[in-house]
Amino acid sequence: MKINKMYSYSLLIPAGLIYGLFFLYPTIMSFFFGFTRWNLTDWEWIGLENYIMFFEESSLMIGFKNTFIFAFLTAGLKVVLGLIFAVLLTAKLRTKRFIRSLVFFPVLVSTIAVGIAFSVLLHPSEGLVNTVLGLIGLNGPDWLGNPNLAIYSVAFVDVWKGVGIATVIFIAGMMSIPVDYYEAHQMDGGNKFNAFWHITLPLSRPAINAVIILALIGGLRTFDLVWAMTGGGPGFSSDLIASIIYKQYQAGFYGLSTAGNVLLFLMVAVIVFPIFKYLNRKEVDL
Amino acid sequence: MSTQHEIMRKEKRKKSRIRLIVESLIVIVFSAIFLVPFYFIIVNAMKTSPEASKLSISWPTEFRILENMQEVLAARDNMLLLAFFNSTVITVISILILLVVGSMAGFVLQRRKGKSINIIGSTFLAGLMIPPAVVPTIWVLEQFQLFKTFPGIILVMVAISIPFSIILYTGFIATIPKELDEAAIIDGCGGFRLFFSIIFPMLKPIHSTVIILNAVQIFNDFVHPLYFFPGADNATVQLTLYNFMSMYSTDWNLLFANVLLITIPPFILFLIFSEKIVAGMTAGSVKG
Structure with missing residues (x-):
């Protein structure tokens, strides 16, 4: 008890004050302002109107669908590709350090820079991607100009930029698996493919869970990449909730923008919390 | 004895050659995917405006x-x-x-x-x-x-x-x-x-x-x-x-x-x- 006194709460005050005032307080207040029409000084209570608008306007509704697709597609691809890369990069490759650096570096590059570079690479007629496809006789689509395709193109660029984190997390997980397990497996006559299914995959579970959760949270909140590549277009076809929040804010609809924030919060809570609980329960069962 | 030895050596060499090919393939694929975009940015940052407008990955003719x-x-x-x-x-x-x-x-x-x-x-x-x-x-x-x-x-x-x-x-x-x-x-x-x-x-x-x-x-x-x-x-x-x-x-x-x-x-x-x-x-x- 006396010891606890040494770890005085007063050491928590600066962090608590900044975090409380500039993060928690606005978050709590968003639940109130989502029910209002306001201009930062005056507010008028309008009940559920903002939320009803979100579900009735098809241009707003599309943001939900896109955010959902974007988050799950990018998270899924990051897990699958990250696992493949990690298996390759923990094998006896002489160039593995070089390749690991290649895969990881985009993580550190600014999203806007990546977005700009890829909007040029994906240019329908002159872009490098379609030029290469043309060389092998394929007619590449208008990646960012086709409303049915734009959100998927952005998602692939997001995976390109973010798969490095998943890869290094998986590598760290795989490196911590004792070599004995693989040796025992080999002595029992098992092959490498089986070793992956029966040793590597189950023992990478904590790393896989971490990647799923991280990627989902990141994907649900994505804004800058979509903004740099398509601006939500063509039309509203590649809008995400986060880009809608920005557009409504720019247009001066602060209440509507805040309602979007609340909906994004709820979406994260409804999707991520249950998955987090589910994944962690399984971990205990093992 | 010596022929057996020879065969083993040949086998080893063959294996290491396959290995080299596989490794080079991996390096090429990863470089194409993760390095080319950066290469593209760098060469185009060095070009003149008309040359860069072609959006190609060719080496610049004039360094700017x-x-x-x-x-x-x-x-x-x-x-x-x-x-x-x-x-x-x-x-x-x-x-x-x-x-x-x-x-x-x-x-x-x-x-x-x-x-x-x-x-x-x-x-x-x-x-x-x-x-x-x-x-x-x-x-x-x-x-x-x-x-x-x-x-x-x-x-x-x-x-x-x-x-x-x-x-x-x-x-x-x-x-x-x-x-x-x-x-x-x-x-x-x-x-x-x-x-x-x-x-x-x-x-x-x-x-x-x-x-x-x-x-x-x-x-x-x-x-x-x-x-x-x-x-x-x-x-x-x-x-x-x-x-x-x-x-x-x-x-x-x-x-x-x-x-x-x-x-x-x-x-x-x-x-x-x-x-x-x-x-x-x-x-x-x-x-x-």
């Missing part, structure tokens, strides 16, 4: 890299230079604050036991998941007259970076034996002195991780300056790049020179600290 960079830096009354200055100020001050308040909080959160401290801890961690509430944050900043000011954007950056920094600190502090604290107490150290004169200096390795990870994050941030630090004088690096995108829509060489310029700082950090960055990111994520 220095002229391009000069032109980009001088554009709009040296806007990019101002942006570099602003982004550096925001990054450095935010990190200095984070180091002190983050480690203090991490220390108490790791050492204290009990229900109330657990609740406080999870409240901090919730910040990793919750998307920041945009307009209400502007509203709070306005109340303190901090909207569009350096202190305003810095406090917001610190607030959103605190959760991850706390994870890094608690993870590291857990490896410092508690006996050390007890010895200090017996020597008559108070809580604050225990932390600042004994614990804080021991955190050097994790301080550097916190510095590097947050430097990359804050310097590269686009969203928060866009919302909380608008205005022409308040240019930040990423925002400037975004605005130049429409301005240079015909001069790809200048746009890519700009991209190249702002990618240099993270690239240098990566060259020097890649191991530390990777370790910090994996440690933080697995615990979170």
